[in-house]
Amino acid sequence: MSVMAGLRVLETASWVAGQYCGKLLADHGGDVLKVEPPEGDPTRRAGPFPGETPDPERSGLFLHLNAGKRSCVIDSTCDADLEALRKMAASADVVVDDGLLAAAGIDYESLRSQNPALVLVSLSGFGDDGPYRDFRANDFAIYAASGWIAAMGRPDEPPVYPGRDYPFYIAALYAAFGTTIALYHARRSGRGQRVGVSALDAAISVDFYETTSHSFGVPLRQRHGSRISGVSSSLQPCRDGWIALTVNVNSAWDAFCDVIGAPELATGPFATPQLRLANADALEARVREKLSTLAVADVVEACQARHVAVAPVATVADLLDSRQLRARDWWQRVAHPVAGTLQHPGPPFRLQKAQWRIPGPAPLLGQDQDSLVTNGWSR
Amino acid sequence: MIFEGLRIVDLTMGWAGPLSTMLFADFGAQVIKIEGPGRLDWWRRGSASKPPPDMRDVDAKVWERSALFCGVNRNKLGVTLDMSSPQGREIFERLVAVSDVVVESFSPRVMKKWGLDHERLAEINPGIIMMSLPAVGSSGPWAHYIGYASTTEAMSGLPALCGYDDAPILQTPFVADPLGGLNGATALAFALYHRELTGEGQRIEVGQHEGLIPLIGHGLMEYQLTGEIPARSSTGDSRFAPNGCYPCQGDDRWVVISVATDDEWIKFCGATGRPELLADPALRTAQGRQENRGRIDDLTSEWTRQHDRRDAMEILQRAGVVAAAVNNAADLLEDPQVTATEGFVELDRAVVGRHPYPRVSVRLSETPGNAAEPAPLFGEDNDFVLREILGLRDDEVRELRELGVVAETPMLN
Numbered sequence: 098m099s100v101m102a103g104l105r106v107l108e109t110a111s112w113v114a115g116q117y118c119g120k121l122l123a124d125h126g127g128d129v130l131k132v133e134p135p136e137g138d139p140t141r142r143a144g145p146f147p148g149e150t151p152d153p154e155r156s157g158l159f160l161h162l163n164a165g166k167r168s169c170v171i172d173s174t175c176d177a178d179l180e181a182l183r184k185m186a187a188s189a190d191v192v193v194d195d196g197l198l199a200a201a202g203i204d205y206e207s208l209r210s211q212n213p214a215l216v217l218v219s220l221s222g223f224g225d226d227g228p229y230r231d232f233r234a235n236d237f238a239i240y241a242a243s244g245w246i247a248a249m250g251r252p253d254e255p256p257v258y259p260g261r262d263y264p265f266y267i268a269a270l271y272a273a274f275g276t277t278i279a280l281y282h283a284r285r286s287g288r289g290q291r292v293g294v295s296a297l298d299a300a301i302s303v304d305f306y307e308t309t310s311h312s313f314g315v316p317l318r319q320r321h322g323s324r325i326s327g328v329s330s331s332l333q334p335c336r337d338g339w340i341a342l343t344v345n346v347n348s349a350w351d352a353f354c355d356v357i358g359a360p361e362l363a364t365g366p367f368a369t370p371q372l373r374l375a376n377a378d379a380l381e382a383r384v385r386e387k388l389s390t391l392a393v394a395d396v397v398e399a400c401q402a403r404h405v406a407v408a409p410v411a412t413v414a415d416l417l418d419s420r421q422l423r424a425r426d427w428w429q430r431v432a433h434p435v436a437g438t439l440q441h442p443g444p445p446f447r448l449q450k451a452q453w454r455i456p457g458p459a460p461l462l463g464q465d466q467d468s469l470v471t472n473g474w475s476r
Numbered sequence: 477m478i479f480e481g482l483r484i485v486d487l488t489m490g491w492a493g494p495l496s497t498m499l500f501a502d503f504g505a506q507v508i509k510i511e512g513p514g515r516l517d518w519w520r521r522g523s524a525s526k527p528p529p530d531m532r533d534v535d536a537k538v539w540e541r542s543a544l545f546c547g548v549n550r551n552k553l554g555v556t557l558d559m560s561s562p563q564g565r566e567i568f569e570r571l572v573a574v575s576d577v578v579v580e581s582f583s584p585r586v587m588k589k590w591g592l593d594h595e596r597l598a599e600i601n602p603g604i605i606m607m608s609l610p611a612v613g614s615s616g617p618w619a620h621y622i623g624y625a626s627t628t629e630a631m632s633g634l635p636a637l638c639g640y641d642d643a644p645i646l647q648t649p650f651v652a653d654p655l656g657g658l659n660g661a662t663a664l665a666f667a668l669y670h671r672e673l674t675g676e677g678q679r680i681e682v683g684q685h686e687g688l689i690p691l692i693g694h695g696l697m698e699y700q701l702t703g704e705i706p707a708r709s710s711t712g713d714s715r716f717a718p719n720g721c722y723p724c725q726g727d728d729r730w731v732v733i734s735v736a737t738d739d740e741w742i743k744f745c746g747a748t749g750r751p752e753l754l755a756d757p758a759l760r761t762a763q764g765r766q767e768n769r770g771r772i773d774d775l776t777s778e779w780t781r782q783h784d785r786r787d788a789m790e791i792l793q794r795a796g797v798v799a800a801a802v803n804n805a806a807d808l809l810e811d812p813q814v815t816a817t818e819g820f821v822e823l824d825r826a827v828v829g830r831h832p833y834p835r836v837s838v839r840l841s842e843t844p845g846n847a848a849e850p851a852p853l854f855g856e857d858n859d860f861v862l863r864e865i866l867g868l869r870d871d872e873v874r875e876l877r878e879l880g881v882v883a884e885t886p887m888l889n
Binding site: 098100101117121125144145146147155157158161162224226227228229233234235237238239240243244245246247248249250254255256259260261262263266267271273274275277278279280281282284288289290291293294298299300301302303305306307308309311312313317318322323325331332334339340341342343401404405406407409410411415416420421422424425427439440444445448449450451 | 478499503522544612616620625629633638643648655661670681685691692693701704706710721723731732797801806807809832
């Protein structure tokens with residue numbers, strides 16, 4: 098069975114945090130009905146697109162986040178649509194929202210007077226309180242505000258952009274966790290509640306490492322390009338790609354040097370972790386010279402056979418071709434009427450007694466409009 | 477508290493596992509954290525990426541001084557137990573019998589070696605939920621791979637999408653570990669909800685590698701759709717300008733600015749006092765601004781250099797432009813938004829004193845969490861757990877101490 102089987106989820110969220118939260122529920126059996134504006138969710142406009150031609154049914158981001166959900170369209174200038182939205186929200190178990198409800202003048206308390214067990218997941222960028230509550234956020238702004246990027250990049254260049262939307266995925270996981278607690282509570286008490294998560298809080302929680310360390314007197318981390326801490330915790334290029342290594346203690350470093358055919362790099366000026374850190378530039382040049390003749394797969398295999406933490410810096414192509422993920426039967430093929438058949442990322446975790454499965458392709462914009470008219474949930 | 481009465485036996489160390497159980501401790505679960513008398517949580521040494529301090533300095537209690545350990549173990553009970561001894565495993569089994577959940581993050585062979593796989597735990601306690609958090613997964617050709625945050629992050633595809641044309645870089649918040657913890661917390665919440673519905677316990681596996689890959693789902697889809705591997709961009713989405721990190725007053729001070737739409741461009745020109753740019757037809761469209769990216773970056777920097785980073789943020793945000801001051805870890809503690817929303821709570825702990833830790837990041841209106849108690853000291857709750865929970869007699873506890881099965885001072889060689 099699926100743990101969220103039959104759960105009625107109304108997803109009014111327009112961006113990644115709410116939509117990944119909705120995906121976690123949909124892939125565990127939830128009936129997720131999306132409400133989109135007439136032009137479609139902003140995630141439908143996230144490219145790049147095939148042939149550089151924007152198409153709301155071919156956005157990689159949208160297809161990833163919304164497979165297996167249903168879609169209907171709401172025109173927020175139309176009173177009948179807003180009334181339908183209110184009815185759907187009042188008949189749901191969970192509403193996942195990032196601002197539409199307030200914009201539509203629908204408040205949680207009035208919904209709850211009709212449906213006391215309703216759980217409202219309320220997602221924001223900077224938070225729904227405080228001086229920045231109305232400030233606009235995207236991923237880059239949250240990376241900046243949360244302390245995430247201050248130490249990312251080369252020393253003489255600005256902090257770099259870390260990648261798309263990670264704080265929103267983190268917020269989504271907090272939201273899914275909070276939603277499940279709220280459902281657990283609602284089952285026991287009959288009362289729903291509001292689950293509030295901001296992307297800023299979410300990002301701060303993963304960057305606590307730096308903040309709490311700073312309070313303990315650890316010097317602030319500086320930007321060191323591809324190195325986190327000397328060569329022993331860094332990314333390094335091989336003949337055909339890059340590897341990551343976390344090789345700090347002496348025994349592991351000795352083994353790493355053996356594997357790359359340079360036992361001398363564990364002696365003299367490089368004999369201890371402290372020396373390796375102090376002489377990192379010289380050490381890196383010598384390590385790179387050795388690695389330039391070696392293949393990623395060979396270095397990784399040989400290191401891991403000796404319990405040394407070295408891994409490939411995998412590209413999206415490497416991942417789709419990964420023998421590890423294939424052996425785990427991880428990917429799920431999903432056929433979409435417009436975008437074609439694509440391999441979707443598999444389960445983020447596996448529960449022995451709760452099935453994970455992407456229920457179907459991402460919806461075409463408004464394909465389930467009838468659901469809105471008939472107030473149709475699958476259960 | 478919603479999870480009052482829920483008991484979790486926690487064998488995990490480092491970041492991922494302890495974060496997953498801390499989220500339950502924040503909501504009232506009794507989390508019994510187990511370390512070995514000579515096998516301390518490795519986060520007591522600080523970061524895996526820094527040379528370790530001398531843990532044998534008994535007078536300084538070096539093992540109690542890790543910010544990282546304190547950061548992910550609040551609200552827990554601290555117990556020591558030598559799991560490699562039969563007596564230690566017997567105590568562990570007695571704990572399993574009176575608990576709801578067991579969490580472990582050893583490499584896949586360890587629990588089996590101890591005779592404590594899920595089958596055995598379910599014999600002891602049929603309703604038990606057992607969660608494992610291996611780095612890669614319990615099966616497949618890489619099952620035995622050792623993973624730390626950076627290597628797990630790398631194999632999961634994030635650095636290949638981050639950095640410069642000629643060099644990938646890592647996330648400094650080490651996302652792999654906290655993502656493992658958050659996936660674990662979500663999975664465990666699902667399992668508890670399942671138990672609420674059906675009465676059944678079960679086994680959970682959180683392969684940290686697999687839990688991280690969905691974060692680059694867009695790139696995996698785009699590659700399949702377009703046939704092109706997404707390029708790295710150190711300044712973010714290169715289709716827009718201005719978009720990136722711009723220098724402000726002071727040393728190493730920056731503000732992020734993102735202007736995507738024509739409407740935002742109009743607001744940006746107004747807020748920065750450059751109405752003449754609006755008249756420039758070359759800059760009216762996103763494509764035009766992209767083609768003139770160098771010029772736009774120059775004139776944006778010219779303006780930001782004259783401003784404090786928070787002033788720049790506020791001026792632009794009040795005009796409706798996405799902008800944010802780049803905080804470092806120290807700035808965060810005095811950030812106006814973080815302060816006003818109580819993003820950090822202070823906890824007072826023996827040996828280390830008062831320090832700030834992130835608040836409970838999920839704000840639940842009816843059953844809120846609470847970051848109340850600091851991380852336990854080494855073996856701090858041995859007596860409580862052995863006597864009050866398991867009902868051991870004084871002489872039995874004394875014998876365990878004499879045998880070195882439990883200890884309050886680390887047994888380091």
